[in-house]
Amino acid sequence: MRQARRSPRELVDGALTGDRRALARLISLLESDTQAAAECVAHLHPRAGRAATVGVTGAPGTGKSTLVNELAKAFRRQGRTVGVIAIDPTSPFSGGAILGDRIRMRDLSGDDGVFIRSMATRGSLGGLARATADVACALDAAGFDVVLIETVGAGQSEVDIARTAGSVLVVEAPGLGDEVQAIKAGILEIADVLVVNKADREGAENTVRALQAMLDLGAAPRAVRHHGQVMDVPDSSPPADRASDWRPPIVKTVAVEGKGIDELVAAIDRHQTHLEASGEGEARRRQRAEAELETILRETLLARLRQQVGRVELDGVVDRVASRELDPYTAARTLIDG
C-alpha cells in the first residue's frame, strides 16, 4: 500500500535536516516499533537537549488545546519555532482513538515554524503516550525551540508529564465544580506555573484564591524533596540561589481571546531561567534520565524473560496462580531464578 519505507537512519537524517515528511514518518516509527525506535533514539538523543519543553495538563474542558494554540502563536511572534505533541486517550475497548486537539489549533496551520502531532495513549496510563519522551526528543533534535506537550484531560494522578517536561503548566478553569477537589494532591504538586483559564468567567477569583490557599498550605513538594523540610517561601521574588524558592505563579488567561498569554509566556521563561540558575534543571534532567532508563530496563528485562521462559511455561504458571495453586510472588521468583 504505502511507498517503500525509508530506513530508520534515513528518516532520522531527513528529520534533522528539515524534511517534515521524514519527521512525521519518524514519529510513527517511534510510536509503533520499539526496536527501530531504539535505533533512532541512539541518533537523536545526542542532538536533543536544546529545546524548552513545556507540559500543559489539567482537567478536561479547562481549555488546554486553545491555550497551547495561543502559546504557540506567542512563541512564534518571538521568532521561536514550536513543536506540539497533543495526546488523547485510546479507547480501551476498540484500541482506536479520536484525536481532536487540532480543532483548536487551526491558527497554526500554514506556518513552517510549527509542527503538530496528535498521539493516542495506546493503553498507557499517567496522561501520556508511551513514546511521548521519544517524540519530544525527535522534535527537539529536529531543531524546534519549544516543545509543547498537551496531556490527556488529567485529574489527580496523571502526573507523568512532570517526568517528561521541563516546565509544567497546570490549567484550571472556574465553574468546573469544586476547584480544590479538581486540583488536589498529585496534579497541583507538579505545577511549575498555575493557569486559571477562562478567567472572564464568574468564580475566577475564587479559583485563584483556592489555588493560593493550596500553595499556602505548603504543598511545594519539590522544595521538600530538595531540603527534606518544608520551607517558608515568601511571596515576593525569592533569591535565585535556592532551588526551593520557586513558588508557582498563578496566571489568569482567557485563551480564546488571547488574554494573559504574554504574561504566561513570561512566567514560563522565568521558570526556565530559574531551572538553570538554581540547578533544579540539572536535578530534574537527572531524574528524568533515571526514570526513562528504569522504564526501558523494565521493558527489556521483561521481554528477555518472556523469551527465555517461553509462552507455554509462562501460561502454565499463570494458570497455577489463577487457580491459587501458586502465589504470584513465588511464581515470579521461580520464573526469574529458573
Added chain:
Amino acid sequence: MDRKIRVLIAKPGLDGHDRGAKVIARALRDAGMEVIYTGLRQTPEMVAEAALQEDVDVVGLSILSGAHMTLVPRVVELLKQKGLDDVLVFVGGIIPDEDVASLKALGVRGIFGPGANTTEVARFIVEQVE
C-alpha cells in the same frame, strides 16, 4: 510492530454540517483506528498539511456543500505535491452520480453517500490499506 491505521477526517469548505464526519470518526475509532478530526471549515492547504504532520494512511473528506469538484482536486494535488500520493483518499457527503467518475479519475478510491453503512466504510479502509 504495532502500527495503527491513522485516518484524517476533514471537512474542507464552508458548510457547517459535521454530523456525518463525526459519525464516521466514531465508527473508525470503534474499528480500532486512530482518527484525527480537524473540525469545520478547513482549507485544502490545512488538510494536506495535517495529513503530512500526522503521517496518516487515509484522508476522508466530508463535503456537503456541492463544492467537491473544486475542493477534492485541490486536496489531491496538494497531497501529491507533499509526496503523499500513497495516501488513500475517500469522500463522503452528497456527491451526484455524474461526478463519481471524475472523482475516481482523480484518484479518489471510495465515495460514500448519506446512506452509507459505517461498518462498510471501515471495512473498505482496512481492505485498501492492508
